[in-house]
Amino acid sequence: MRTQYSAENLLSEAKVDGDKWNRIPSDEEIGATVSALEKNGFKVFVVGDEHEALEQVKKIIPNGAEVMTGSSTTLAEIGFVDYLKEGKHGWENLHGKVLAESDMAKQGELRRKAVTAEYFLASANAVSQTGEIFACDASGSRVGAFLFAAKNLVIVAGVNKIVPSLNEALERIRQFVFPLENVRAQKVYGMGSYPAKIAILAREFQPRTTVILVKRKLGY
Numbered sequence: 001m002r003t004q005y006s007a008e009n010l011l012s013e014a015k016v017d018g019d020k021w022n023r024i025p026s027d028e029e030i031g032a033t034v035s036a037l038e039k040n041g042f043k044v045f046v047v048g049d050e051h052e053a054l055e056q057v058k059k060i061i062p063n064g065a066e067v068m069t070g071s072s073t074t075l076a077e078i079g080f081v082d083y084l085k086e087g088k089h090g091w092e093n094l095h096g097k098v099l100a101e102s103d104m105a106k107q108g109e110l111r112r113k114a115v116t117a118e119y120f121l122a123s124a125n126a127v128s129q130t131g132e133i134f135a136c137d138a139s140g141s142r143v144g145a146f147l148f149a150a151k152n153l154v155i156v157a158g159v160n161k162i163v164p165s166l167n168e169a170l171e172r173i174r175q176f177v178f179p180l181e182n183v184r185a186q187k188v189y190g191m192g193s194y195p196a197k198i199a200i201l202a203r204e205f206q207p208r209t210t211v212i213l214v215k216r217k218l219g220y
Helices: 027-039 050-060 073-077 080-086 094-100 104-114 144-149 166-189
Strands: 043-047 066-069 119-122 126-128 133-137 152-158 197-201 209-214
Touching (some): 043 050, 050 080, 066 080, 066 094, 080 094, 119 144, 126 166, 144 197, 166 197
Parallel strands (some): 066 119
Antiparallel strands (some): 126 133, 133 197
């Protein structure tokens, strides 16, 4: 489902090249990406649409697990954000606990600790056909979980985020992702954003990170 801040609603204002950076790759390109990710130690599922993505997430997270999310248009678009808020899942919703804290200092401390959740869900900003995963944000509150902190990392990404190489992944972030995020941040927070913290996952040596690739244009 599309949201107010889906890419298609921000493209014209952000003045970015959607044809270049937001396309659906070929089945061959998707297959090459999956093979490279698996070779680099990531568990990968390929699903057809948003509904299948949400159902796959439900299968991955066990009952009673701690769940934290990074800010993600993709998670909103597959319905996970609303599903988590509904509270019918049997998980411990750490994100809900963070938002329920009115004291900003205490909320910041809860947010910092929540990156060590048993299951941290987010999206990526680019996925290379050479098997690397890229994520960035201004504060680091999301990417802090990517490198080590979270026990299990679940990344949901539309195949529109697939690019050929590491260099093009970084170009996608600078030329497409953050112009869009900058527009969104100004609307939501009243201030712009910047790609201040960039995480690159190149390999996993333990079964920690699961990638769900969705054959749709999702997020940015």
